[in-house]
Amino acid sequence: MHEKSDRDHVAWDIETTGFGWSEEITVSGFWFPGGHATLLVNAGPHAADAEAFERRLAEACGAPVSVTVADDEAALLKGMRRVVFERFERDYDRLVAYNAESWKGGFDLPFVRTRCIRQGVDWPFDGLLFADLWDPVKKRLNTTTTAYGASDDANSLTGAYDLLCDRNESLGDVLGDAEGHAWYRDRPYDPFEDSGSAAAHYREGDLLPVLEHNLADVHRTWELGELVRRFVSSKDVTEKKL
Template structure:
């Protein structure tokens, strides 16, 4: 497992209901982050990527689409070309666990609504939340809380939000810069925690499974 490079994954949405949609999907690896933004057909600054990179020590590459469906097609192309069939594993924090999770169930529903194929074929998956609940002595349960307890607050200044719910209002107002910075902070927290867990936990402490669909 330790030979597989960690690619952290996180989404932002307009809410939690079936009819809500994806606004941002982010991936973080050692060399940088790839971010996909759905503007909802609202205007987006031409220099948005440059403005965001001014805040970062590792660059992002930003892809902007006007609709959720276009975002999903772009993400699928990216995963097939850059992640699949390589020595990589997808990692999320409460993305999908045996008793629930958020990111992958939400993504499945939105893919169904557009009749889009599942993008993560050929990728193994680990949920980082499981190992921190069972193998570390923490009082916090959230991504931000666990990161703060075990690593520190190095990404706090980067994240403009104190609560993920603020991401909904930011998208509705067209505040795409803060929305993306929040997503970048979360994917980088997730990846940092996974690297920390691999330093202190054995292979048997991680539950890895395939994301290949049956059909």
């Protein structure tokens, strides 16, 4: 994943109403090479204005953002299929995520499979090349923290990002894209410290901060993917077709 001729990364993450099999996907977000994002939101019974969301999100992250409002979870899953069909270059792009499906399990991909089955929707990622970043970040980059003689491993998405990327302006040459944009700068637009808060706001119909949270997470995921590409041997990164 570190060669210049290697595939580009498309980062992906979801928000849900909870962790159980009967919960639903609320937002599915993609961050594409070159610095632009596509988010799909399951509006359900809530009011949603895609254009207003796009303006606010673009202002927050400094990059173009496209928002698609789905009437329900089934429509969101079908929208994910359209994004994959229309936006992915299967011969050049690789889907990356953080703890979406690793050797210890992961959350996002198993959750989406179950929701596709429950909603009667075909698998949206059929044949895509995929790599999970959790294992190479944990094993090949030092994210160990110490305090008063005790040690811990900041191996969550936000923990690893804060240690390796956040506020580190020296990463400009590492994370700058082909057009010279540096996406490493500090981004304060994530309103939550955890996904539980996002789920609570979704239930109340407060959708914008849920979208902001997902956008921040796919942004973090993409940047960690670029670090892995440049500093970790491709032999240490497991990839597979979904």
